[in-house]
Amino acid sequence: SARVNAGMNLAFLLKTSGQQGAALEVYRELHDLPNLKHHANFVTCIADWVLLLEANGEIHEAEQVLKKELQQSSETLGDVDTATLQLSSCLARFLQRKGSTQAVEEAEQLHRKVWEIRCVVNGEQHPLTLQCCGSLAFTLREKGCLKEATELYGQLLRNTVEVFGVNHPDTICTSNNLACLLQETGKWQEAEQQFRRALRRSGKVFGKKHPDTLLVTHNLALFLKDKGQLADSLDLQKELLESCRQAFGQLDPHTLACMSSLGRILEELGRLDEAEHLQRDVVEVSKTSLGSNHPETLRFSNNLACLLHGRGRLIEARQLHAEVLKFRKEGLGNKHLDSLVSANNLACLLQEQLDLRQALQIHEEVVAASEETLGEQHPYTLRFTHDLALAMQRRRRTQDAEQLHRKVLQIALDTLGDKHPQTLRSRDSLGCLLRATGRLEEAEEILRDVLQCRREVLGKDHFDTVRSANHLDQVLQEGGELRKAKGGSRGELNWQENSQTFSGPQMQPEEAR
DSSP states (O other): OHHHHHHHHHHHHHHHTTOHHHHHHHHHHHHTOTTGGGSTTHHHHHHHHHHHHHHTTOHHHHHHHHHHHHHHHHHHHOTTSHHHHHHHHHHHHHHHHHOOHHHHHHHHHHHHHHHHHHHHHTOTTSHHHHHHHHHHHHHHHHHTOHHHHHHHHHHHHHHHHHHHOTTSHHHHHHHHHHHHHHHHTTOHHHHHHHHHHHHHHHHHHTOTTSHHHHHHHHHHHHHHHHHTOHHHHHHHHHHHHHHHHHHHOTTSHHHHHHHHHHHHHHHHTTOHHHHHHHHHHHHHHHHHHTOTTSHHHHHHHHHHHHHHHHTTOHHHHHHHHHHHHHHHHHHHOTTSHHHHHHHHHHHHHHHHTTOHHHHHHHHHHHHHHHHHHTOTTSHHHHHHHHHHHHHHHHTTOHHHHHHHHHHHHHHHHHHTOTTSHHHHHHHHHHHHHHHHTTOHHHHHHHHHHHHHHHHHHHOTTSHHHHHHHHHHHHHHHHHHHHHHHHHHOSOOOOOOGGGOOOOOOOOOOOOOO
16 A cells, blocks of 8 residues: 555656656556555546546557456446446546547446446435536537536536535536536526526635636626627626736736637627737737647637638738648647637638638538537537538539538527527528528528527627628518519519628637636
């Protein structure tokens, strides 16, 4: 026991001093000790070893270690043994980090199995059971199974309140996670209630400048921005930025993320010069303090590129998007979600530059990669497919575009609900396509429904609501012209695809939640 403790302490010291290779050798020596499996910190030792292997890029060995230990524990101790359950959870988290569709599916199965066993062995309200429930809900959210994830987070919140009370950190964390999911599924009123409840409790328990309170404040500010309450969002984000500066310092990634989010709000308010100045400052500071290739620097650069695109500075925006994409492919691979977002943003910009052939090719590659890694029903895949359909419209492949729009819409209705932003975005795009091809009655029906939903969810003054009203007005106006034409002569109006109204594509800035 003393030798195991000494070895773990040595490995920790070597790791923190930057000697990862030496630390790995210590872990391998510990693994060969015959009494390791009987040590109280056996699972912790394996988990730390695996994390270090991952950080060192030795992914295959990390996976093999976990799977071998889990198999041996299951065979010798049984599936319900504590060590087996802990190793199962470790493997599930590892598979989640791998990120491929198959790995996430395996992670979900493991999390679900552990949770079900915990429910029977420990009870539904045991702290370990609640922890497993949260892990399963998080995995479902990552998979894009938002309905089931929302239901599970709701169940978790009720149990957490009963066990720990409303002011416990786990309750506050669960409220924040549930609020994010409620927003993602279009339940804006419930989401705001949860965000404000979590913020009030976190401020009471931890104080206004605690990292958990700042996180909830950040999420509420982003929620208000998305809802169109820009003045409230701006005030909250300014307050948050000042708190982050005091708590973390000017150069900390948390502070830089708040500055970038403030820039996004200023952009929404039309204060574009201020927004651009702020985003450029964020990028420069991040490059200096974190490095040009750091994930946060690339996220900030992406946001600056999206702003430049919105301002019509397409050449500079294209160069920046291409640079971010290059770094992400080199560091993360072609099929990582961040790489796919960058590629999709670049393709959307190429559409604006009328480089339609290259844009379409990139869109098709992004959709294929996203279907392979995330699955056909994942919200990001739906967004990418939607943008591919818009590119097809511009290439005058109207029939292919309509098929894709209807496919995305049906999946969104089944998995996200009828008021989810992606569902409404797809219906709006389909309505615009139908208008462009002369099917005004069907277009009017769809666009009326979109407008009604957006008024209910976002309010009449939100940008998306106003845009929907404009799309419907165009259909009504053209419908009136068509009726006049049919009444006055036997001629037909000449419908042209280049007269269509596009609801996108839209850049995808990136916020940290």
